[in-house]
Amino acid sequence: MGILERATQAAESAELYEELRSTVDVTFRGGEIEKVASREILGRALRVIVDGRLGFASTAGEDEEGLLQAALASARHGDPAPFKFPKLSPGEEVEVLDEEVLGISPDELISWGEEAVRAIREEFPDVIVDVSLSRGTLKVRIENTSGGELTERRSLLSMGIEAQWIREGDIYLLWVGRTVRRRADLVPEELIAEALKYLRWGEHVVPAPQGKPPVLFTPKGTVVLFLPLMVGFSGLSVVMGTSPLKGRIGEQAFDRKFTLVDEGRLPYGPSSRSFDDEGVPTSRLPLAEEGVVKNFFFDLRAAALADADPTGSGIRGGMLGGGGFRTPPSPNVRNIVIQPGEGSLEDLIAEMREGIIVADVLGLGQGNIQSGAFSNNVGVGFVVKDGKVKGRLKNTMIAGNVYEVLKDGLKAIGGAPEWVYGTAYVPPILAEGVSVVTR
Amino acid sequence: MEAELQEALRRCSADYAEVRWEELERSRVAFQRDQLMTLERSREAGGIVRALVGGAWGIAVFTDPDEIPQKLSEAARLARAAAHKVSDPIRLAEVPPVQDKFLPQLENDFREVPLEEKRKLAEAYNRLILGFSPEIVSSSVRYTDALRHVIYANTEGTYLEQAIPDVTVLLLAVARRNGDVQQAFESIGEAGGYEIAQGLEERAEAAARRAVDLLSAKPVKGGRYTVVLDQELAGVFIHEAFGHICEADFLLKNEPMRKVMQLGRRFGVEQLNVVEEGYIPGRRGNAPYDDEGVPRRKVYLIKEGVLSGLMHSRATAAKTGMEPTGNARAVSWEHEPIVRMRNTYIEPGEASFEELISGIDHGIYAKGAFGGQTEFEQFTFSAQYAYEIKGGELGEMLRDVVLTGNVFDTLRNIEAIGNDFQLKGGAGGCGKEDQSPLPVTDGAPHVRVRDVIIGGR
Numbered sequence: 001m002g003i004l005e006r007a008t009q010a011a012e013s014a015e016l017y018e019e020l021r022s023t024v025d026v027t028f029r030g031g032e033i034e035k036v037a038s039r040e041i042l043g044r045a046l047r048v049i050v051d052g053r054l055g056f057a058s059t060a061g062e063d064e065e066g067l068l069q070a071a072l073a074s075a076r077h078g079d080p081a082p083f084k085f086p087k088l089s090p091g092e093e094v095e096v097l098d099e100e101v102l103g104i105s106p107d108e109l110i111s112w113g114e115e116a117v118r119a120i121r122e123e124f125p126d127v128i129v130d131v132s133l134s135r136g137t138l139k140v141r142i143e144n145t146s147g148g149e150l151t152e153r154r155s156l157l158s159m160g161i162e163a164q165w166i167r168e169g170d171i172y173l174l175w176v177g178r179t180v181r182r183r184a185d186l187v188p189e190e191l192i193a194e195a196l197k198y199l200r201w202g203e204h205v206v207p208a209p210q211g212k213p214p215v216l217f218t219p220k221g222t223v224v225l226f227l228p229l230m231v232g233f234s235g236l237s238v239v240m241g242t243s244p245l246k247g248r249i250g251e252q253a254f255d256r257k258f259t260l261v262d263e264g265r266l267p268y269g270p271s272s273r274s275f276d277d278e279g280v281p282t283s284r285l286p287l288a289e290e291g292v293v294k295n296f297f298f299d300l301r302a303a304a305l306a307d308a309d310p311t312g313s314g315i316r317g318g319m320l321g322g323g324g325f326r327t328p329p330s331p332n333v334r335n336i337v338i339q340p341g342e343g344s345l346e347d348l349i350a351e352m353r354e355g356i357i358v359a360d361v362l363g364l365g366q367g368n369i370q371s372g373a374f375s376n377n378v379g380v381g382f383v384v385k386d387g388k389v390k391g392r393l394k395n396t397m398i399a400g401n402v403y404e405v406l407k408d409g410l411k412a413i414g415g416a417p418e419w420v421y422g423t424a425y426v427p428p429i430l431a432e433g434v435s436v437v438t439r
Numbered sequence: 440m441e442a443e444l445q446e447a448l449r450r451c452s453a454d455y456a457e458v459r460w461e462e463l464e465r466s467r468v469a470f471q472r473d474q475l476m477t478l479e480r481s482r483e484a485g486g487i488v489r490a491l492v493g494g495a496w497g498i499a500v501f502t503d504p505d506e507i508p509q510k511l512s513e514a515a516r517l518a519r520a521a522a523h524k525v526s527d528p529i530r531l532a533e534v535p536p537v538q539d540k541f542l543p544q545l546e547n548d549f550r551e552v553p554l555e556e557k558r559k560l561a562e563a564y565n566r567l568i569l570g571f572s573p574e575i576v577s578s579s580v581r582y583t584d585a586l587r588h589v590i591y592a593n594t595e596g597t598y599l600e601q602a603i604p605d606v607t608v609l610l611l612a613v614a615r616r617n618g619d620v621q622q623a624f625e626s627i628g629e630a631g632g633y634e635i636a637q638g639l640e641e642r643a644e645a646a647a648r649r650a651v652d653l654l655s656a657k658p659v660k661g662g663r664y665t666v667v668l669d670q671e672l673a674g675v676f677i678h679e680a681f682g683h684i685c686e687a688d689f690l691l692k693n694e695p696m697r698k699v700m701q702l703g704r705r706f707g708v709e710q711l712n713v714v715e716e717g718y719i720p721g722r723r724g725n726a727p728y729d730d731e732g733v734p735r736r737k738v739y740l741i742k743e744g745v746l747s748g749l750m751h752s753r754a755t756a757a758k759t760g761m762e763p764t765g766n767a768r769a770v771s772w773e774h775e776p777i778v779r780m781r782n783t784y785i786e787p788g789e790a791s792f793e794e795l796i797s798g799i800d801h802g803i804y805a806k807g808a809f810g811g812q813t814e815f816e817q818f819t820f821s822a823q824y825a826y827e828i829k830g831g832e833l834g835e836m837l838r839d840v841v842l843t844g845n846v847f848d849t850l851r852n853i854e855a856i857g858n859d860f861q862l863k864g865g866a867g868g869c870g871k872e873d874q875s876p877l878p879v880t881d882g883a884p885h886v887r888v889r890d891v892i893i894g895g896r
Contacts, residue, residue: 026521030692033524036517037498041485041773060483061502070481077555079475106520114524128693164815166695171816240472240577242613242620301474328477363819366810367841370613371620375841375894377812377819394817397843397894399661437661437894439844 003046003064008145010072011048011055015085015144017277017316018044019325023136023156026109031117031129036106039136043325045316046071047085054081058326082304088148091281094274095267098182101135101155109133112188116161119192124199128164142279150279156270157186158422161195165202172202172392174380175360176220179422182268198359198380206383206391208438214355214411215398215434216348216384219418221358222426226336227365228372228402229260233287235298235313235331239305242370244403245293253403254291255410259339261286262297263425264312269335270422275312277329282312291407299331333423340427341413348414348430350387356436357382357389358398375399396438409433440504444592447508453490453497453515455531457593458507459730460486461772464550465585468561472569472577475562480554485772486510492518494528498775527692532756532763534733536596541727545604547632549584557582560636561608564643568612571647574654576620577613580643581866582636587771589730597732605723605878606635607866610643614650621656621838623649623807623823628723628864628878653824656836661895665802665828665854666842667795667887670861672808672822674881677713678783678869679811680818680846681706685715685740685748686766686871687755688778696815697759704746707850712786713741715750717765722782723864724880726768730776735765740783741850752778770874777872784882788856795855795887802828803893805840808865819843841894849888857885 007014021041027034045058048071055075059067113131120129135157143149160177176194180186217224237243245253254260264282266272275281278300286294298306299314314329343351361376378396382389400409414428444458462484469477485502488510497518499510522528549557565580584606591599611624625642629635668676690697717735718725728734731753738748751759752767755778767776796804804826811820821841827834861882868876 024517029688030527032527032692033495033521034529035496035498035775036521037496037500037775038513038517039500039773040502041500042502056477056479057481058479058483059481060485063482063484066482070479073480073554074478077558078478106517110521110524126695128695164693164696166693166699171696171699173814173817236471240613241615242577244618244620305474326483330476362812362814362817362843363810363821363841364812366812366819366821367839368621370622373839375821375839377817377841377843377894379814379817395843395845395892397661397819397841397892399839399841399894435661435895437892439663439890439892 003068004143004145007048007068011050011075013085013145014046014048016044016046017325018141020139021136023134024106026106026113026133028113028117028131031121033110033113045325048072048075049081050075052080053078056328083300085144085146086280087146088142088144088150088279090150091274094265094272096152096154096181096272098155098268100183101157102137104135104183109135112159115188116192120163120195123196124165126165127199130162132160134158144279150275152274154273155181157183159186159188159191161191163195163199165199170205174198178419179270180419181270185268201382201389202392204391205394208356208383208393208396208436209354210436210438212433213436214352215431216352216355216357217429217431218345218357218359219426219428220360220420222429223364223421224358224361224374224376225402225406225429226424226426228369228374230333230336231369232372233296235296235302235306235308237370238296239302244372248293251293252291253293254288254406256291257341257410257413258288258291258406260288261337262333263337264334266335270419271334273334276314277316278314280310280312280314282334285311297331297333299329302331336424338413338426340415340417342415344416345414345428348412348428349384349389351412352384352430353387355384356393357384372402374402393438396436398434398436400434405431405433440590441598447511448592448594450508451490451511451515451594453492453518455491455594456488456511457591458486458488459772460504460590462588463585465583466549466554466557468557468582470561470565470578470580478554478558487772487775488514489775490514490518491529493522494525495521496529500773529754530757531753534753534763537732537734538598541601543602545632547634549606549633550586552633564610564639567640567643568610568647571644572651574614574616574651575612575647576615579609579611581609583607591730591732593732599728599732601728604630606631608636608639609866610639610646612647612650614654616654619654621650621653623653626865626867628866629721630723630725631721649824652836653838656824656838658839659825659837659893659895661893663890664893665799665887665889666891667802667804667828667885669806669885670859670883671863672805673785673883673886674863675808675811675820677785677883678780678879678881679813679820680849681713682780682783683813684815684846685750686778687749687751687759691755691758700746700749702746705744706741706746706847707744707853709744710788710856711741711744711853712739714784714786715740715780716782719782722862722880723878724780724782726765726781729765729767730769731767733763733765733767736762738764750778750780752776768877770877774874777874779871779877780869780879782862782880784862785856785884785886787858787860787884790855790857792857792859792885795857795885796828796833797831799828799831803837803840804828804833805842816845816847818846839895843892843894849891852889853886854889855887860884
């Protein structure tokens with residue numbers, strides 16, 4: 001007898017979430033291969049509703065009886081479930097599996113790492129290069145007593161290059177990376193070229209301007225701006241009353257140039273999926289269109305509390321990944337997409353004339369993120385003068401509020417979006433009204 | 440399990456191999472405002488094997504214990520695939536094999552406490568926060584307990600069993616006035632029994648009071664300040680800014696960084712002593728034996744202002760000709776051990792708090808850690824709240840205080856060290872590579888630092 005069938009002997013409804021994560025990871029340290037790891041992790045989570053009360057339990061491995069008893073015990077002391085499990089029907093599938101990724105051997109991953117080390121050392125012999133590569137699949141199966149079963153196998157391929165340039169009195173640490181679902185979308189040469197560009201730009205340290213100079217966020221740097229929005233547009237933050245966007249649907253909260261979409265169904269998007277971790281079909285969900293607040297994203301619980309429809313945004317895991325089967329679902333973005341404007345990063349540099357470029361920050365999420373405030377050390381940043389990159393800045397902090405910057409300070413949105421953090425497809429953004437403090 | 444593990448290891452063809460099998464029993468209760476978000480008591484189990492062949496590691500992670508022999512072969516095969524590419528092979532410092540059990544008796548074993556009671560405890564704290572003021576609009580109260588039972592064996596004859604308890608409580612309040620939202624929290628984490636989570640009513644109210652007070656606090660003006668850090672923040676500073684660069688794994692194949700981190704190099708004033716310690720009764724960062732089966736050693740990272748030790752795994756110890764310190768830790772069975780901190784602290788000095796703030800004409804007293812991150816010499820961390828210091832006296836409450844700097848400059852700029860030492864384990868943990876959150880403890884007395892950059896508008 002299956003676990004759901006056994007669950008229904010004590011519970012009126014139940015839901016099983018099962019994931020099998022299979023990965024091969026290769027790690028280079030100091031320019032040399034250090035380890036190869038294979039992971040095969042089976043995780044399960046069971047939700048049950050008993051006498052109207054919700055229970056949850058999770059486990060790794062095969063212990064079905066333990067999982068069932070734990071979920072039932074949780075329900076005994078749980079609260080009334082605000083939602084019902086949806087009927088599961090396979091809708092139109094999104095392309096999320098590239099068989100080619102499965103065929104990539106450890107040797108091949110190793111050869112990509114070697115090429116990255118070789119190419120960077122050739123131009124910068126003193127730079128220490130660490131590389132991490134990973135390929136694998138996540139097989140998800142959801143089944144519930146409202147009927148139906150959904151399964152999906154999703155591929156993932158990632159490469160990260162960390163370059164450390166250590167000279168007397170100066171350490172320059174650079175990280176570039178990509179996470180994709182499709183082999184064709186990971187071009188190691190592009191990543192290497194990006195690392196080389198930032199190393200060249202960063203060879204010399206120059207003083208940063210103080211005050212409120214124009215700030216150009218590279219695609220990776222825009223995380224400073226979109227991370228607080230991932231909290232602000234969350235249906236749960238709205239329900240809890242902590243989102244500054246609460247009650248502002250239809251309002252012009254941002255600059256007209258700003259359009260933000262939560263794309264659940266982009267073919268091979270790194271966070272695309274046919275259904276969310278509660279079995280609700282995903283969608284294309286505009287969050288802001290031409291600066292006007294359009295939608296919030298909801299899981300089953302937040303939707304029930306807000307009297308809204310679930311948006312296929314019930315994700316098990318944290319904002320920038322992690323968590324998985326051990327975490328009950330909560331509302332989260334799939335692929336967050338900022339609609340591009342025009343011009344490359346270089347065009348925006350020429351346009352801004354003077355200012356700074358923020359390519360990476362330290363201390364993401366620290367500070368009062370719910371209010372939209374950010375305050376970060378610029379981990380990788382550059383100084384622009386006369387429309388040209390003059391060198392790297394150090395010991396510099398940026399601070400501001402996303403809701404102000406994207407309303408009154410948005411100068412330009414570039415036209416060359418990139419995938420960053422495995423969850424966002426974003427162009428460079430030129431902004432004003434960001435405070436810059438430097439030593 | 441001992442016989443099976445040793446038999447599997449005997450048959451393994453690697454130069455060296457180890458198996459770690461973990462069983463975890465845990466409970467979690469989480470409230471967000473009026474919603475019970477999580478109520479769970481469950482178990483999980485999983486394992487990892489690691490094989491060294493020709494100076495490269497192969498690793499396999501799994502959830503079926505019957506597969507240990509196959510996983511050992513797989514790890515050896517993966518190591519072999521990498522080994523022929525290696526020119527600077529990994530070696531392991533020698534340690535004597537040990538057979539030991541470290542299974543502490545919990546006085547008030549949280550596994551015996553009904554889940555219902557844990558729920559009631561968290562709910563009571565949550566009610567205190569929500570009822571504190573009409574301006575409190577939301578809350579987050581989280582209780583967790585876990586007993587991590589670890590069986591470890593390697594091909595050198597080491598066999599260990601350890602049980603590591605961990606209890607955490609997070610008490611977070613969110614206040615709102617007009618459009619402004621502020622939050623404050625108290626965070627508790629210790630290695631012990633259920634008593635750690637009890638009796639925290641005053642802490643819950645303190646979080647709520649502070650969230651409300653922050654609504655009236657002034658945003659800090661960015662600039663350079665002399666800053667007095669409270670014990671918690673000074674502890675986070677020493678962990679984030681300095682501790683991480685004393686983890687010898689990133690020096691392993693990094694000649695330039697090894698030159699920067701030369702033992703004997705002066706990093707701070709004579710009064711500065713920084714310690715890394717594997718076992719202090721009741722502390723979260725405890726690792727009696729690390730996840731390579733190495734017994735703990737207490738390390739002075741800084742003694743009298745001078746760099747005098749680093750944290751090591753067996754590989755980094757062999758590379759640098761040092762002794763392993765027992766710092767190779769893994770966050771769970773899903774991961775291999777890497778060099779991590781345990782209990783890390785600045786030893787107390789002699790200054791009283793009044794002496795620390797007196798003489799500061801225009802400075803900041805920063806309190807409570809919000810978070811932090813480091814990238815070698817650059818670090819950043821944020822205070823939960825702060826006060827102005829004017830003419831040697833505490834003034835108005837400040838908010839949005841994020842500090843940043845260069846660790847070497849900042850250590851040199853430590854001017855005075857207080858006499859009011861405190862150790863603190865929070866509800867969070869430390870993150871490194873993809874392993875988070877690892878239980879750690881930080882500690883320090885109040886510390887005064889000049890020339891700290893504070894971001895702000």
